[in-house]
Amino acid sequence: MGGWTGQLLRVDLAAGRATVEPLNMTWARDFIGGRGLGARYLYAETDPRVEPLAAENKLIFATGPLTGTNASCGARYMVVTKGALTGAITTSNSGGHWGPELKFAGYDMIIVEGRAARPVYLWIYDDQAEIKDAGRLWGKTTWETEDAIREEVGVPDAVVASIGPAGERLVRFACIVNDRHRAAGRSGVGAVMGSKNLKAIAVRGTRGVTVADPRAFLEAAWAGKARMAKNPVTGSGFARFGTLATMDPINEVGALPTRNHQHGQFEGVKEIGAGALKKSGRLLTNKACFACTIACGRVTRVTGAGAARYTVHTSRKNWRMAAEGPEYENAWSLGADCGVSDQDAILMANYLCNELGMDPISMGVTIAAAMELFDRGVLTEARCGIALRFGSGEALVRMVEATAWRRGIGDELAEGAMRLTAKLGHPELFMGVKGQEFPAYDPRGLQGMGLGYATSNRGACHLRAFTAGAEVFGKMDRTATEGKAELTKKLQDTGAGTYDAAGLCSFVDSAVGPKDVVPMLAAATGIAYTVDDVLKAGERIHNLERLWNLRAGFTAKDDTLPPRMLSEPPPSGPSAGMVSRLHEMLPRYYEIRGWDAEGRPTPAKLAELGLATL
Amino acid sequence: MAHRMLRIIPEKCTGCMQCELACSFVQTGRFQPSRSVIRVHLFDEQASYAPYTCFQCGEAWCMTACPVNAIAINPDTGAKVVLEETCVGCSLCTIACPFGTIFYNPETKKAFKCNLCEGDPACARACPTGAILYEEMPAVDWMAPWSAKVRSGYLEVVGAGGA
Numbered sequence: 014m015g016g017w018t019g020q021l022l023r024v025d026l027a028a029g030r031a032t033v034e035p036l037n038m039t040w041a042r043d044f045i046g047g048r049g050l051g052a053r054y055l056y057a058e059t060d061p062r063v064e065p066l067a068a069e070n071k072l073i074f075a076t077g078p079l080t081g082t083n084a085s086c087g088a089r090y091m092v093v094t095k096g097a098l099t100g101a102i103t104t105s106n107s108g109g110h111w112g113p114e115l116k117f118a119g120y121d122m123i124i125v126e127g128r129a130a131r132p133v134y135l136w137i138y139d140d141q142a143e144i145k146d147a148g149r150l151w152g153k154t155t156w157e158t159e160d161a162i163r164e165e166v167g168v169p170d171a172v173v174a175s176i177g178p179a180g181e182r183l184v185r186f187a188c189i190v191n192d193r194h195r196a197a198g199r200s201g202v203g204a205v206m207g208s209k210n211l212k213a214i215a216v217r218g219t220r221g222v223t224v225a226d227p228r229a230f231l232e233a234a235w236a237g238k239a240r241m242a243k244n245p246v247t248g249s250g251f252a253r254f255g256t257l258a259t260m261d262p263i264n265e266v267g268a269l270p271t272r273n274h275q276h277g278q279f280e281g282v283k284e285i286g287a288g289a290l291k292k293s294g295r296l297l298t299n300k301a302c303f304a305c306t307i308a309c310g311r312v313t314r315v316t317g318a319g320a321a322r323y324t325v326h327t328s329r330k331n332w333r334m335a336a337e338g339p340e341y342e343n344a345w346s347l348g349a350d351c352g353v354s355d356q357d358a359i360l361m362a363n364y365l366c367n368e369l370g371m372d373p374i375s376m377g378v379t380i381a382a383a384m385e386l387f388d389r390g391v392l393t394e395a396r397c398g399i400a401l402r403f404g405s406g407e408a409l410v411r412m413v414e415a416t417a418w419r420r421g422i423g424d425e426l427a428e429g430a431m432r433l434t435a436k437l438g439h440p441e442l443f444m445g446v447k448g449q450e451f452p453a454y455d456p457r458g459l460q461g462m463g464l465g466y467a468t469s470n471r472g473a474c475h476l477r478a479f480t481a482g483a484e485v486f487g488k489m490d491r492t493a494t495e496g497k498a499e500l501t502k503k504l505q506d507t508g509a510g511t512y513d514a515a516g517l518c519s520f521v522d523s524a525v526g527p528k529d530v531v532p533m534l535a536a537a538t539g540i541a542y543t544v545d546d547v548l549k550a551g552e553r554i555h556n557l558e559r560l561w562n563l564r565a566g567f568t569a570k571d572d573t574l575p576p577r578m579l580s581e582p583p584p585s586g587p588s589a590g591m592v593s594r595l596h597e598m599l600p601r602y603y604e605i606r607g608w609d610a611e612g613r614p615t616p617a618k619l620a621e622l623g624l625a626t627l
Numbered sequence: 628m629a630h631r632m633l634r635i636i637p638e639k640c641t642g643c644m645q646c647e648l649a650c651s652f653v654q655t656g657r658f659q660p661s662r663s664v665i666r667v668h669l670f671d672e673q674a675s676y677a678p679y680t681c682f683q684c685g686e687a688w689c690m691t692a693c694p695v696n697a698i699a700i701n702p703d704t705g706a707k708v709v710l711e712e713t714c715v716g717c718s719l720c721t722i723a724c725p726f727g728t729i730f731y732n733p734e735t736k737k738a739f740k741c742n743l744c745e746g747d748p749a750c751a752r753a754c755p756t757g758a759i760l761y762e763e764m765p766a767v768d769w770m771a772p773w774s775a776k777v778r779s780g781y782l783e784v785v786g787a788g789g790a
Contacts, residue, residue: 082658083648083753110644117659193671221651221659231652242755252641297674301643306755308641312674334672 015225016078016537017041022120022142024135026209027068027127031135031142036121041078042540043623045514045547046121048104049554051075051093054124055102056557056627061565065095065201066183066208068128074115074174074214077516078537081116081222081303084234085241085525086518088112088303090197095565097201097208098185098375098429099448099472102561105188105202106476107174108302108518109195114172117218129210134175136166137216147212151181154368155190162215175213176203177370179417183207184427186375186450190367194310194337195302198372200449200471201429225539233532237525241306244524251309251520252299256341257287259453262485264349267588268458270451271349272403273381274444274575277455277583281354285344289356297335307520310337315364319357323410325365338363339373342475345453346377351384351409358406362413369417375429378450380412382430382442383422391437397422441576447472447567456578456595458588459484461497464598467572468501470558476519478504494594498602510551553622556606556614560627569612572599630705632764633741633748635678639758642669642676649753653744664730664741665750665759678759680750681728681741683707686771689740692723697738706743714738 017036024031037054044053051073063069073093080087090112096103115123118139125135132147145165150158159173173191180187180203187203188196197203224230241247250258260282263269267277283289290296290311300310314335315323339347339359347353347362366373380401386392387401394400398421399408415423425433430450434443444451449472456463461480469477478501484491489500511527512519515534527544535542573579578593603610607618619625647663655662665680687707690698697713698720700706709729716736720729729740741748743761751761 083645083652085755117661219659219661221655221657221662223657227652227656238755299641300676301641303644304648305641305643306645308643308756312671314674335674 015223015539016082016534017046017121018116018119018222020120021122021124022137024123024125024142024144025127026125026129026133026144026211029129029144031144033120043550044554045510045534045550046077047075047080047089047091047514047516048093048106048509049514049550051091051122052102052104052554052557052561054122055093056561058124059095061095061102061561063095065097065100065205068209070095070205070208072125072202072205072209072211074123074125076112076116076121077514079533080516081113082224082230082234082537083304084517084533085238085306086302086304086521087516088305089516089518090115091513092189092197092202094202094205096449096471097183097187097204099200100565101200101447101471101567102558102565103200103202103471104513104558105197105199106513107189107191107195107197108305109192110172110303111174111191111195111216112516113303114216114218116222117220118216119218119220123214125209125211128208132210132212134162134211134213134215136162137214137218138166138168139217139219150212152178154178155370156193156368158213159193162213166215168217171215171217173213173215175370176206177368177417179369179371179427180204180207181212182417182419182427184371184416184419185429185432186372186379187370188372190370194367196367196372199374199474203370224537226536230533230536233529233536237521237529237533238306240529241521241524246523247307247521248524251307254287254291255299255309255311257290257311257339257344259341260286260344263454263481265587266458266485266491267583267586268455268485268491269345269349270444270453270455272352273350273378273385273442274451274455274577275385276585277458277588278586279349279352279354281352282349284354285348285356285359293356295356295360300337302518305518309520311339312337313339313360315357315360319361323358323361323406325410325414336364336367338367342453343373343377346374346381347409350377350381352403353406353409354404355406358409362409365410365413365417369414371413371417374452375450376413376416378444379416379426379430379433380409382434382444383412383426384408385442386434386437386439389439391439392422444575444577445473446574447571449473454481455583455588456574456593457583457591459491460494460594460598461489461491461500463574463578463593463595464497464501464602465504467574467595467599468505468602470555470562477508480504482523492591494597498598498605501598501602502605505555506548506551508551509554510547510549514550514554549622553624556618556622556624557627559614560624563613569610572612630683630763631746631761632705633680633682633743633751634760634762634764636758636760637675637677639756640667640676640678641756642667643755645753645755646678646750646759649749653749654739662732664728664739678750679726679728681707681726683741683743688723688725689720689729692719694719701742704743704746706741708742709738709740711735711737
């Protein structure tokens with residue numbers, strides 16, 4: 014056997030015990046790994062109606078069969094749990110070095126269950142897995158935690174995934190950070206970890222990953238690598254500009270949500286985009302995750318007046334060093350959506366999110382909602398401690414810090430935009446789906462993205478069905494609804510089976526598709542997967558997550574968008590006058606999914622996917 | 628005699644570890660960076676990533692230190708290679724090497740180091756950014772300046788001065 018290690022580590026925090034058990038290989042074959050296998054275990058072992066922050070919720074870290082191999086971008090692990098932000102199943106993905114290191118130690122997955130009586134961390138060194146006291150680490154940032162654990166265990170090569178003060182304080186959109194700047198970012202997986210009193214998981218693995226057919230595997234991996242090198246996005250575009258390259262084209266079509274999605278274009282886009290980052294000298298170099306041949310990471314530094322103006326955190330020494338960010342999403346959420354055009358403020362807020370352990374997308378959109386509430390006089394300077402005006406870099410950075418520590422108004426921002434706006438009597442100002450804040454593509458100007466957001470199993474997400482690829486960079490009419498149901502289903506299933514389950518980064522998809530990945534999967538695992546098998550696995554994963562959500566209490570009514578997206582068009586720009594025509598797409602989507610009018614998978618569909626007994 | 632050598636350009640490195648994966652695969656048939664003889668150090672806070680491996684130095688202290696002559700020069704590539712059947716696993720070479728680029732494998736109880744893959748280094752092939760090149764370069768005695776410093780008492784001076 015290859016690809017999988019065939020073992021998982023089960024950690025019972027209440028009992029303080031870690032045990033090794035064999036991987037269920039039937040599930041591994043059908044759900045492949047990562048997002049799929051993690052979801053299968055969560056489905057089998059938890060009640061979907063459990064409170065996300067209750068001890069009964071489980072927290073699963075799952076790699077794929079290609080994680081830790083030399084397949085380009087085979088760096089990923091998924092965190093699968095019931096999201097603290099959404100109450101839906103979430104599958105939150107991260108790169109860096111942590112996933113491969115877990116494989117090298119000999120495990121495909123970790124299942125964390127129960128709650129520790131006091132703060133602990135898990136230390137894994139190959140066969141040895143130990144639950145250790147983390148009292149000394151509680152309250153430390155993710156960056157401090159990584160250094161402190163490496164020092165304590167005496168292994169400089171240990172790779173650490175940890176939560177910051179935000180996860181400890183159960184901030185609803187807290188994330189899990191590894192390698193200082195890589196995060197399983199969305200849906201509040203960090204809050205679930207915090208609720209378990211689990212500060213970190215540190216891993217050192219020396220044993221390596223084997224593949225079933227080395228020759229065939231190397232050929233397939235090299236072919237994929239060559240395709241990626243030739244592609245303009247994966248070969249050079251993302252290395253030079255990062256994902257920020259996306260900002261200008263999206264703004265040009267009027268789909269860059271601005272000031273809590275009131276507008277579709279941002280006048281300050283030139284000051285916060287890829288060009289500005291390069292020209293200003295803030296960009297030092299680019300960086301890759303493990304095995305990544307794209308290297309989209311931005312290594313940056315804020316100096317001089319910007320640093321003096323926005324330094325708020327106590328661990329000042331960190332701010333003199335290079336850090337990572339921003340990605341397109343963060344530059345948008347902390348920038349355009351808050352009306353902030355000062356790149357220094359965006360970078361500092363971005364670093365703070367990494368250091369304190371929060372999802373910058375949800376953070377930015379939540380601050381944007383608060384700014385709109387301030388605009389309308391619902392929130393006041395007296396209550397917030399600062400004038401929460403759109404465009405204020407000071408307010409942005411102050412709110413990020415206050416939220417992580419739950420200080421003052423930050424305590425309410427920490428609940429996320431849905432709960433904040435509802436509490437203050439303006440639920441219509443929440444920009445998101447199923448409790449999760451929108452990412453950086455306006456569904457009014459990009460019809461497909463709206464359907465993708467509404468039907469994503471983890472709440473609003475751009476990675477589950479990136480229709481913008483076809484609608485902005487491809488040939489599809491972004492304003493049309495025809496064909497969007499088919500496109501959305503195809504992208505959801507392809508992504509789930511091909512990248513998210515295999516352990517690859519979804520950014521390979523510009524150059525490498527199922528036809529390229531399947532030979533790698535087959536050679537790695539020794540199972541004769543076909544393209545059909547993998548796409549079917551993707552569909553199976555999507556439907557399994559859907560079943561879980563239905564049992565958690567979600568219905569077709571939750572497959573919707575905020576009223577602003579459905580009835581309030583952007584006042585100007587190329588998407589002026591447009592709204593999301595979700596009602597034209599959703600019935601067709603249910604139909605081709607094999608779901609009934611209430612969005613429930615039919616028995617025939619479940620039987621076809623081998624899910625009939627669930 | 629000029630041999631082809633590994634030339635490393637750290638400015639081009641993105642820290643992706645493809646070289647470590649390739650190197651370990653050639654040696655063990657597994658993707659096992661802990662067995663790679665090229666190592667990438669990520670100086671994240673300085674925004675710098677540095678692959679380093681044996682540069683087959685002229686003076687070769689590993690070879691000098693070996694008590695059983697288990698390190699020899701491959702005449703075709705110029706690489707200093709460990710003769711596994713001769714190596715007794717004493718680890719003296721790992722202490723002698725000033726660069727930390729010869730290692731001890733507790734499983735085989737032998738030393739191991741870069742042998743330039745018999746003239747087709749896997750790391751150079753795997754590098755996606757051209758940060759590792761296998762090129763003909765004039766023979767340089769990398770150790771000479773340092774040796775000279777040692778012989779002139781440089782280290783004693785530094786040690787005494789606390790610098």
